[in-house]
Amino acid sequence: MRYIIITMNGLDLAILGLLHEQELHGYEIRRRLRDDLGLFANISFGSLYPALSRLERAGLVVTTIDEGRAGRAPIPLTGSLGGERAVLRARRAGVGRAPSSRRSRKVYRITESGRDQFTRMLEDGAAASTDDDRGFGLRLAFARHLSPRARLRLLEGRRAHLAERLAAETARAGGGGLDPYTRSLAQHASEATERDITWLDHLIESERLGLDDSTSSHVPAPDPATTKGSNP
Amino acid sequence: MRYIIITMNGLDLAILGLLHEQELHGYEIRRRLRDDLGLFANISFGSLYPALSRLERAGLVVTTIDEGRAGRAPIPLTGSLGGERAVLRARRAGVGRAPSSRRSRKVYRITESGRDQFTRMLEDGAAASTDDDRGFGLRLAFARHLSPRARLRLLEGRRAHLAERLAAETARAGGGGLDPYTRSLAQHASEATERDITWLDHLIESERLGLDDSTSSHVPAPDPATTKGSNP
DNA sequence: GTCATCATGTAAGCCGTTACATGATTGC
DNA sequence: GCAATCATGTAACGGCTTACATGATGAC
Structure with a gap:
């Protein structure tokens, strides 16, 4: 039993979130964060x-030390003369990624205590992190670990905050006396916030549908978010 | 002559930018920043x-100390330049609110050295601040103090940076394996960046027109930015 | 044999926060 | 008289960066 109290900032939360799915070493954690x-x-x-x-x-x-394991020969590193970096990349990054022998590295695995702490912090923050852009993004990225209720609270809290922000921004953009650049900046900012709110409204709506479907049961994977694409 | 070297972070730049127009005391500087x-x-x-x-x-x-002056004494701080604007601003600052005597306050006025430093830092940063959202916003807010050339560099540098960002974001949004929330987040982010780029393109375009008009003359107030409104 | 990449860390410092401390003036 | 607002500061601390330090491995 450890009673060390930890402040649990955003980075800590993000790390635990990644480790929630699988064990990773530091360098790889950084890559996934990015x-x-x-x-x-x-x-x-x-x-x-x-x-x-x-x-x-x-x-x-x-942590466990993952000593250089060249013997497994998971990736034909030198053998390929095609020189396809893409292959290596895809392997390294994606599903078929076996741990190639590098320097000895420390592999991190989350504990039960870590999972508890993660869930608690995620829910606690969901109520309060609405005014912090990155904090919100972080929570939403791990929203599948939240109960439907907590998820809805997160989204609605954020929406309320953005509505306030929008009010300030439109006031600024509408007020006189600003030079063209500042005004354009303010206008663009307020339009961006408007879109953020619209986006949130869609998320909230589909979240509500999920709630109505299965009343008071907390399924972990409820409903895909609005799937409107803009890229080829 | 002072030779104190100052790091000149964003806040310092913003303060000098505000004082560039008129003298202000600390509390009021904060209000304007907001x-x-x-x-x-x-x-x-x-x-x-x-x-x-x-x-x-x-x-x-x-600094000069502005001792409590209870008599109506309307706006004692109309600086030398930008006088007409200063009056308007001070008047509108509080709707019915004349700058009545409060506690003694310190009024800050920019020096010649300060103006030099401001201009230098603004131009220097314009080349390098493209990857810093707030840094860019700050520079754009004071873009009227930049030469048309430096302004164009600022906008184009920012655009290049956002194009890179967009590439990363679309890759993320398009890649498989993400849960609905993370994917929606990534998609929304990439759409927002797309709009940022479009907005910048408009600014760049009207900036280029301004350049063509008066070749190689650096007028301080060139051309109003695209004026498309979205609010009532 | 040297460079790029992978991999792990420490030290110093910047930029900003919250909490604390003080005090004047206005309005109820 | 008391609270809200205006006004100026200091102390401690938090989160993140850069720069520094070390070392293995594979590619050229």
């Missing part, structure tokens, strides 16, 4: 490694 | 006052 979540883009090692140590000291994760 | 610029929303006094002291020590601003 490529998969898009949050904490290029977090520095000066933040990452101390965070991992902290989590370990707090007993929320445990 | 209400007029929308940047550094609710900057804390724990940041603001030390910043002002720093600027004063560096000789970029000077």
Whole structure:
């Protein structure tokens, strides 16, 4: 039993969220933060490694040393003369990614205590993180681990905050005396916030449908978000 | 002559930018940062006052004590330039609210050295601040103090950065394996970036027109940005 | 044999926050 | 008289960055 109290900032939460699915080593955690979540883009090692140590000291994760395992021969590294970097990339990044022998690395695995803490913090923050852009994004990225009710609270809280923000922004854009650049900036910002709100409204709506379907049961994977594409 | 080297972070730049137009006291600077610029929303006094002291020590601003003057004394701080605007601003600052005597306050005025430093930093940063959202917003808000050329560089640099960001975001949104929430988030982010780019393209276009009009002359107030409204 | 990439860390510092401390003036 | 607002500051701390330090491996 560890009673170390941990502040649990955003980075810690994000790390536990990633480890919730599978064990990873530090370098790879950084890659996923960037490529998969898009949050904490290029977090520095000066933040990452101390965070991992902290989590370990707090007993929320445990580590095992993954010594260089060249013997498994998972990837024909030198053999391919095609020089297809894409193949390596895809392998490394995606599903078929076997741990190629590199330097010995520390593999982090979440503990039961870590899972508890993660869930608690995710729910606690959902109520209060509405005014923090990254905090909200982080919570939404892990929203599948929230109960339908908590999820709805998160979305509605965020919406309320954005409505306030929009009011301030339209006031600014509408007020006189600003030079063209500042005005254009303010106008663009208010339009962006409007779209954010519309987007949230869609999420909220489909969330409500999910709630009505199965009353008071907390299924983990309810309903796909609005699927409107804009890319080829 | 002061030779104190100052790092000149965003807040310092914003303060000098506001003081560029008229002298102000600390509390009012904070209000304008929030209400007029929308940047550094609710900057804390724990940041603001030390910043002002720093600027004063560096000789970029000077202070005078504005002792409590209970008599109506309308706007004692109409600076030399931008007079007509200053009056309007001060009047509208509080609808019925003449700047009545409060506690004695320190009024900050920018020095010649401060103006030089401001301009230099604004131009220097214009080349490099493209990857910093707030840094860019700040520069654009003061873009009227930039030469048309520097302004164009600022906008184009930002555009290039956003194009990179968009590539990463569409890759994320398009890639498989994400849960609905994360995917929706990624998609929404990429759409927002697309709009940012479109907006920048309009700004760049009208900036180019301004350049063509008066070749190689650097007029301070060139061309109003695209004026398309979305609010009542 | 040297460079790029993978991999893990520490130290110093910047930029901003909250909490604390003080005080004047206006309005109820 | 008391609360709200205006007004100026200091102290402590948090989160993240850059720069520094080390080392293995594979590619050229």
